[in-house]
Amino acid sequence: MKLPNVKRQYRWAVRRRLRIVTYVEAHSLLGASQHFGLDRKTIREWRDRYRAEGITDLVPRYPAQRPTRLVPATIALLEHARRELEYGAARTRVWLRRVHQIHLPMATIQHAFRRMGVPHLPRRRKRAPRPKQLRLFEKPHPGDSVQIDVKVVKLNQRKCFQYTALDDCTRLRVLRLSREQNQRSSLAFLEQVRQSFPFPIHQVQTDHGTEFSLDFVLGLEQAGIRHRYIQPRRPQQNGKVERSHRIDNEEFWGRQSFLDFEAAAAALPHWERTYNADRFSLALHGETPAEKLARRLPGAKIA
Numbered sequence: 517m518k519l520p521n522v523k524r525q526y527r528w529a530v531r532r533r534l535r536i537v538t539y540v541e542a543h544s545l546l547g548a549s550q551h552f553g554l555d556r557k558t559i560r561e562w563r564d565r566y567r568a569e570g571i572t573d574l575v576p577r578y579p580a581q582r583p584t585r586l587v588p589a590t591i592a593l594l595e596h597a598r599r600e601l602e603y604g605a606a607r608t609r610v611w612l613r614r615v616h617q618i619h620l621p622m623a624t625i626q627h628a629f630r631r632m633g634v635p636h637l638p639r640r641r642k643r644a645p646r647p648k649q650l651r652l653f654e655k656p657h658p659g660d661s662v663q664i665d666v667k668v669v670k671l672n673q674r675k676c677f678q679y680t681a682l683d684d685c686t687r688l689r690v691l692r693l694s695r696e697q698n699q700r701s702s703l704a705f706l707e708q709v710r711q712s713f714p715f716p717i718h719q720v721q722t723d724h725g726t727e728f729s730l731d732f733v734l735g736l737e738q739a740g741i742r743h744r745y746i747q748p749r750r751p752q753q754n755g756k757v758e759r760s761h762r763i764d765n766e767e768f769w770g771r772q773s774f775l776d777f778e779a780a781a782a783a784l785p786h787w788e789r790t791y792n793a794d795r796f797s798l799a800l801h802g803e804t805p806a807e808k809l810a811r812r813l814p815g816a817k818i819a
Contacts, residue, residue, distance in 0.1 A: 526576055655684040666678065687799065714818060715816060
């Protein structure tokens with residue numbers, strides 16, 4: 517039977533109700549209740565609506581918005597995660613479980629975000645399409661490979677340089693702010709990395725920037741550390757440290773401003789500790805870098 521005036525999502529329900537009402541007319545209300553396993557009051561209401569208005573009155577009358585079962589405290593946490601922390605549903609789910617011991621399905625969190633009127637996160641800079649998806653990998657032991665890169669930061673219209681070292685296995689990072697970007701500052705940062713990481717470094721991976729040229733490579737060789745250049749114009753080969761720079765933009769540099777270099781340099785180590793010890797990573801299945809380090813190297817402590 518065709519129902520042209522009924523929305524598609526309701527047609528199956530209308531056909532079922534029409535079949536029940538037809539059974540009532542041919543037999544009895546009690547017989548239909550026993551045959552279909554429904555309450556007589558419900559069937560009587562459908563029959564009366566059908567007699568009064570016809571098929572169109574058999575359309576389900578669902579409320580525009582059903583009341584939520586979440587308690588106000590949980591709703592407040594969800595709103596804080598979305599509006600203040602700018603977490604997506606997946607990260608909010610891990611945050612609620614780890615920090616507040618609240619277990620919610622992903623669909624419930626997404627539905628709550630829609631109710632708040634914030635179904636989507638603020639739009640970020642559109643990333644260029646990748647011509648080819650690289651095979652993801654992870655080194656098995658801490659120190660097997662450390663990715664080092666430099667991020668340009670502007671403070672009062674002047675360029676500064678954030679040096680970042682990231683361990684491929686644990687995602688543990690070391691961050692330092694420098695006024696210069698040259699081989700001297702790179703070698704000084706390398707020494708700080710070796711002192712900060714609680715494990716020996718076997719390989720360092722960088723791009724072909726001039727700050728990582730001959731003197732830097734010789735410094736690595738003197739320390740007994742292998743060096744590997746990524747392919748030119750392939751920043752995705754240093755993808756873990758590049759991705760961490762995007763997190764720095766979104767959660768550190770983008771959320772506060774600094775009057776001068778000294779203030780930014782003093783705040784960066786605090787952000788480093790937050791990233792390593794407090795901020796859980798979806799790439800690590802909800803662990804922090806410090807937790808993964810403790811699992812791989814029991815007894816190791818970060819600086």
